[in-house]
Amino acid sequence: MTPATTQVVRPAGAGHETLYVLLLCLLILCTAASVVLWHGETDTSSSVAAHQLDARRDLSAGEQGIYADLRVTLDEIHLLQAEGQALPTPGQLAEEGFAPFAQDASSVSRGGHAWQVLDQAYLGLSQNPQVAGSFLMRIDLEDSARVDIWLNRSPSPATPDNLGEQQLIAAGWLQVVAQFDAGVTRQHRH
Numbered sequence: 749m750t751p752a753t754t755q756v757v758r759p760a761g762a763g764h765e766t767l768y769v770l771l772l773c774l775l776i777l778c779t780a781a782s783v784v785l786w787h788g789e790t791d792t793s794s795s796v797a798a799h800q801l802d803a804r805r806d807l808s809a810g811e812q813g814i815y816a817d818l819r820v821t822l823d824e825i826h827l828l829q830a831e832g833q834a835l836p837t838p839g840q841l842a843e844e845g846f847a848p849f850a851q852d853a854s855s856v857s858r859g860g861h862a863w864q865v866l867d868q869a870y871l872g873l874s875q876n877p878q879v880a881g882s883f884l885m886r887i888d889l890e891d892s893a894r895v896d897i898w899l900n901r902s903p904s905p906a907t908p909d910n911l912g913e914q915q916l917i918a919a920g921w922l923q924v925v926a927q928f929d930a931g932v933t934r935q936h937r938h
Contacts, residue, residue, distance in 0.1 A: 803926040
């Protein structure tokens, strides 16, 4: 019989392997942090004037819906105006089914506005100012693509006699402006 030999096998040391894995993780984290810092954008938000409201941040949900409807319906107003040489009445627009002029569930839930034509403008007086204020959409005579939309949240605004910018501001109307910047979907309210 041969004498028994005992062979001792020592476990492999994991110290060096762990150190290499940790160094690789640190290198990946440093690379990722430098890429994020290098491609990061500065927060540049422009402010609006005192007589203006930002359509994205300062309007209620109902007001945003009416504002969007007015912007979309503007193209149809131009087409109907070209056919008839005059601004179509809110009744004509309602018959065609154009929001916000059409009296449907959506218009009622957004304040139930009563629309009328004033010179080169549409005035929608709100029946429920807690939901949405009254709207005024001015259409420029020289440049029909240029339009101003104004909002008045008072319970019973007077019908403006003069549609000039300074007169509207003095009567409590606020111009709604749309700003499109890099932070359209990022809002930081602190």
